[in-house]
Amino acid sequence: MAGGTEMKGLAAGRPAFAVVRRFAAFLGSLLLTFLGLTAVTFGIGRFIPVDPVLAVVGDHATRAVYDKTYLAMGLDRPVPVQYLIYLRKLVSGDFGQSVMTSRPVLSDLMQFFPATFELATIATLIGVIIGVPAGVTAGALKGRWPDHLVRIVGLFGYSMPVFWLGLVGLFVFYGKLGWVSGPGRLDVAYDDIVTSRTGIILVDSLIEGEWAVFRNAIAHLILPAGILGYFSLAYIARMTRSFMIEQLSQEYVVAARVKGRSFWGAVWHHAFPNIMVALITVIGLSYASLLEGAVLTETVFAWPGLGLYITHSLFNADMNAVLGGTLMVGAVFIGVNLLCDLLYKIFDPRLRTQ
Amino acid sequence: MSEPPLIEVEDLNVSFPGRGGLTRAVRGASFSLGRERLGIVGESGSGKSTTGWALLGLVPRPGIVTARRMSLSGTDLLSLGESDWQSLRGRRMSMVMQDPKYSLNPVLRVGRQIQETYRLHHRSSAAEARRHALAMLEAVRIRDADQVFHLYPHQLSGGMGQRVMIAMMLIAEPDLLIADEPTSALDVTVQNQVLRILDDLVTVRGMGLIFISHNLTIVSSFCDRVLVMYGGRIVEECKADELDRAKHPYTRALIRAAPSLASYQPELSVVVRDPEWLA
Numbered sequence: 001m002a003g004g005t006e007m008k009g010l011a012a013g014r015p016a017f018a019v020v021r022r023f024a025a026f027l028g029s030l031l032l033t034f035l036g037l038t039a040v041t042f043g044i045g046r047f048i049p050v051d052p053v054l055a056v057v058g059d060h061a062t063r064a065v066y067d068k069t070y071l072a073m074g075l076d077r078p079v080p081v082q083y084l085i086y087l088r089k090l091v092s093g094d095f096g097q098s099v100m101t102s103r104p105v106l107s108d109l110m111q112f113f114p115a116t117f118e119l120a121t122i123a124t125l126i127g128v129i130i131g132v133p134a135g136v137t138a139g140a141l142k143g144r145w146p147d148h149l150v151r152i153v154g155l156f157g158y159s160m161p162v163f164w165l166g167l168v169g170l171f172v173f174y175g176k177l178g179w180v181s182g183p184g185r186l187d188v189a190y191d192d193i194v195t196s197r198t199g200i201i202l203v204d205s206l207i208e209g210e211w212a213v214f215r216n217a218i219a220h221l222i223l224p225a226g227i228l229g230y231f232s233l234a235y236i237a238r239m240t241r242s243f244m245i246e247q248l249s250q251e252y253v254v255a256a257r258v259k260g261r262s263f264w265g266a267v268w269h270h271a272f273p274n275i276m277v278a279l280i281t282v283i284g285l286s287y288a289s290l291l292e293g294a295v296l297t298e299t300v301f302a303w304p305g306l307g308l309y310i311t312h313s314l315f316n317a318d319m320n321a322v323l324g325g326t327l328m329v330g331a332v333f334i335g336v337n338l339l340c341d342l343l344y345k346i347f348d349p350r351l352r353t354q
Numbered sequence: 355m356s357e358p359p360l361i362e363v364e365d366l367n368v369s370f371p372g373r374g375g376l377t378r379a380v381r382g383a384s385f386s387l388g389r390e391r392l393g394i395v396g397e398s399g400s401g402k403s404t405t406g407w408a409l410l411g412l413v414p415r416p417g418i419v420t421a422r423r424m425s426l427s428g429t430d431l432l433s434l435g436e437s438d439w440q441s442l443r444g445r446r447m448s449m450v451m452q453d454p455k456y457s458l459n460p461v462l463r464v465g466r467q468i469q470e471t472y473r474l475h476h477r478s479s480a481a482e483a484r485r486h487a488l489a490m491l492e493a494v495r496i497r498d499a500d501q502v503f504h505l506y507p508h509q510l511s512g513g514m515g516q517r518v519m520i521a522m523m524l525i526a527e528p529d530l531l532i533a534d535e536p537t538s539a540l541d542v543t544v545q546n547q548v549l550r551i552l553d554d555l556v557t558v559r560g561m562g563l564i565f566i567s568h569n570l571t572i573v574s575s576f577c578d579r580v581l582v583m584y585g586g587r588i589v590e591e592c593k594a595d596e597l598d599r600a601k602h603p604y605t606r607a608l609i610r611a612a613p614s615l616a617s618y619q620p621e622l623s624v625v626v627r628d629p630e631w632l633a
Contacts (some may be wrong), residue, residue: 260444
């Protein structure tokens with residue numbers, strides 16, 4: 001460092017083709033990731049000891065019917081050829097038919113994923129809005145009572161089994177107190193009032209101005225989202241605390257105090273912006289894992305989400321549905337990762353390419 | 355004398371409770387300071403930095419600070435509340451730390467960090483704070499202040515970073531600056547440059563300076579007076595240009611231990627400690 005030049009990295013004129021090249025490289029890597037994802041899901045789908053034909057025709061089908069279906073499904077061809085056919089169909093948006101629902105897998109996903117998306121997003125919001133300030137406070141007051149409080153609440157968060165917490169929550173808040181609505185996304189009376197545009201009931205009912213539906217959807221959502229949010233809160237608060245402790249030992253925090261900043265001013269204005277990158281990673285991971293569907297919660301609350309869909313498909317050896325669902329989960333992870341990468345650069349100038 | 359001295363410290367003790375009992379970082383230090391340059395030298399752990407932190411009221415938890423007297427221009431520092439400390443820090447005394455790589459916030463633009471000190475102590479518009487910050491950048495002899503204003507710390511060289519640090523700590527025009535090894539993280543070639551800038555600003559603004567260092571040569575040429583600390587005690591106080599005639603055996607040993615280019619020493623001398631020094 002230092003040496004002759006005084007300034008490093010003052011923006012020099014950047015040729016336009018470099019930008020294009022960077023973008024192309026980015027698209028290429030994205031494509032490669034998806035290709036890998038399809039290969040892995042397809043491979044697993046073909047090599048697990050499940051007979052896809054049997055899943056379609058049932059146990060009692062005759063040999064002739066079985067053979068005909070076997071040929072119709074293209075299972076006589078070599079596996080690489082099957083993969084290429086599968087890929088070509090994927091590209092045209094054809095994920096195949098679900099045996100269980102006898103509908104195209106894609107329309108199933110379009111129906112089940114928004115339910116999970118709605119739940120995961122609200123849960124993550126709860127986790128971030130409460131978990132981050134709790135973690136920052138705990139880290140800043142390390143070893144004092146707010147720290148212990150956050151630790152105890154968090155410990156309870158990740159040691160309670162979710163199905164137990166769900167059932168108890170339903171028993172208390174739905175059964176006894178009647179503060180929230182029961183399982184499902186809406187009361188039967190509110191079904192089919194709003195047309196499904198996004199599949200996210202909160203959004204759809206807002207678009208049509210159906211406040212009664214919106215309120216009912218909230219009443220159904222709040223308990224499962226609260227329970228999932230509690231888990232992500234516990235995780236986010238614990239991680240935020242340790243990021244904060246690390247940053248608060250840095251010299252720039254003391255420098256801010258020397259300048260006349262208050263303790264909390266230094267915590268929030270100086271240390272906090274420095275934990276953003278790590279924090280985004282943690283929030284992204286927790287959000288992505290919620291987006292793949294929380295099977296236990298969805299089961300307890302009869303929530304028609306992705307987790308429930310994939311699990312039921314697996315029980316029925318419905319391979320098209322399983323592959324489609326897995327692909328969806330993979331795509332969600334890639335999407336969340338991309339979003340995180342983008343956010344990193346906004347929050348940390350050192351990560352911006354020069 | 356009508357005006358009280360800038361800093362008066364009497365019997366300052368700083369200790370840290372730990373498993374093995376109290377660790378006493380500073381033991382009964384007393385000194386005073388006018389608008390002059392006071393050097394504090396001593397080896398690592400001798401309590402020189404801790405003395406600086408105590409003056410700023412920033413001794414880290416769970417440190418305990420006691421003194422018979424500690425005042426800044428007559429203001430009793432021992433009875434200050436937290437909000438009084440905050441309006442004092444940055445405005446009336448300030449500190450330049452060792453390495454700009456760590457002491458500047460990596461995710462905030464340089465200009466914003468300099469402005470911040472100003473805005474913490476003056477009610478001012480954004481434009482006014484910006485004007486002051488730019489003027490301050492020029493005062494620490496940064497060319498293209500406009501451009502540097504928008505850079506992030508990682509885009510600066512070490513010498514430039516330290517000048518930004520100085521700008522940030524002097525913009526609210528404090529009466530006292532504590533410089534804690536301000537040049538030891540810098541290349542030798544830029545050390546002098548930064549020292550000269552520091553010296554000019556301190557002289558022009560008539561500030562008091564406490565210069566903490568383990569570099570005897572820099573201290574003796576740069577300061578008016580020198581305190582030598584050992585094991586938390588001030589063992590010697592003398593004029594900087596009389597440092598080579600110091601009496602205390604520890605100071606003499608320190609001077610002897612410094613290598614010299616002028617004469618050939620087959621072996622560097624080692625400080626032989628006498629428990630008597632701490633008695």
